[in-house]
Amino acid sequence: MSTRADQAIAALRKGHDDLSALVAGLTAEQLTGPSAADEWDLSQVISHLGSGAEINLEAVQASLEGRPAPEFEFNKGVWARWDAMSPQERQAAFPPANERLVRAYEAxxxxxxxxxKIDIGWMPEPVxxxxxxxLRLTEFGYHDWDIRAGLDPAATLAPEAAAQIADRVEGLFGWIAKPANLDGRTATLxxxxxxxxxxxxxNLVDPVTLGAAPATADGELSLTLDAWLRLAAGRLKPAYTPADVAITGPISLDDLRAVFPGY
Structure with missing residues (x-):
């Protein structure tokens, strides 16, 4: 029987293979062109995923060797090295770096x-x-979209990633949802x-929560799973919003974009 770990690791493998093929074919102009992540070009998103792969791999290896999780100074050193790379160097370095992490999970x-158990450093206890x-798939899935949407605004999250991210999207609310941006208004959609x-x-209250469908609601938001997951992570700006997204009631789509400004 396929377990949650099996499914997440399989999605990481599929995402890695697909993104590595895409990255390998990017031109110099595309690498320095805009991504869907504010203030980052495509090569900078690739850099973020590559450095993240190295940091995650160090945590995995430390757990296997009985060492403490890497400290923040280790992370800073990895980020500095990737930041110093040229766009073409990032393009070349990402596939092998991420391949090593995916293989570690597959092993x-x-x-x-x-x-x-793996101590990833920022959770209350090893997971x-x-x-x-x-957790890695969530990071990878959204930033994979940042790259693809920079090339095609109609891009969607990889289906295999979206299916897994859906199970933990509420876990993002604690650090990305900003209910104060509704200026005291509350609603249930x-x-x-x-x-x-x-x-x-x-439930647009403080804190924002997600639960079962309510018996009565103040309004209705109708959209695909992909669009919902992107909205919750600040990735449903007007340029990337499908035409079939619809909302009724006192809360507008712009209000929701303010509640979920992204990262």
């Missing part, structure tokens, strides 16, 4: 998926392999995912 046995892989048939309840 865990089914037994380790349940028993092994299991599935959680660690899913019925969120209707048009492609999956799922309905949810989005």
């Amino acid at each position: 865990f046995t089914p037994e380790q998926h349940e028993s092994h 299991d392999v599935g959680t660690s892989a899913l 019925l969120v209707r995912l048009t492609d999956t048939g799922e309905t949810l309840g989005l």
Whole structure:
């Protein structure tokens, strides 16, 4: 039976293979062209994913060797090295760096998926392999979209990544949702995912929460799973919003963009 860890690692592999092929074919002009991430060109998003792969791999290796998680100074050194690379150097360095991380996750046995713990440094306590892989997949999935949307505004999240990210999107709310941007207004929205048939309840209070579909709601937000996940991570700006996104009630789409400004 496929476990959460199996699914997250398989999605990391698919995402790596697809993005590596895309990155390899980018021209010098494309590498320095805009991404969908504010203030970053494509090569800078690639750099962020490459440095993140190295930092995650160090945490995985430390857990296997019984060493403490890497300290912040280690992270700073990795970021500085990638920041100093040229766009073409980032293009060349990303595939092997991310391949090493994906292979490290693939090397865990089914037994380790349940028993092994990884200290990733910023969580309250070490997490299991599935959680660690899913956290990396969330970062990877959104930044993969940042690259693809820089080339094609109609790009969507990779389906295999979106299916996994959906299970933890509420976990992002604690550090990215800004209910204060509603200036004291509150509301409960019925969120209707048009492609999956799922309905949810989005409670725009402080803190913002996600739950079961409410019996009564102040309004309704209708959109695909992809658009919902991108909205929750600040990636549904007007240029990247599908025409079929619809909202009713006292809260506008711009209000939701203010609540979820992204990162």
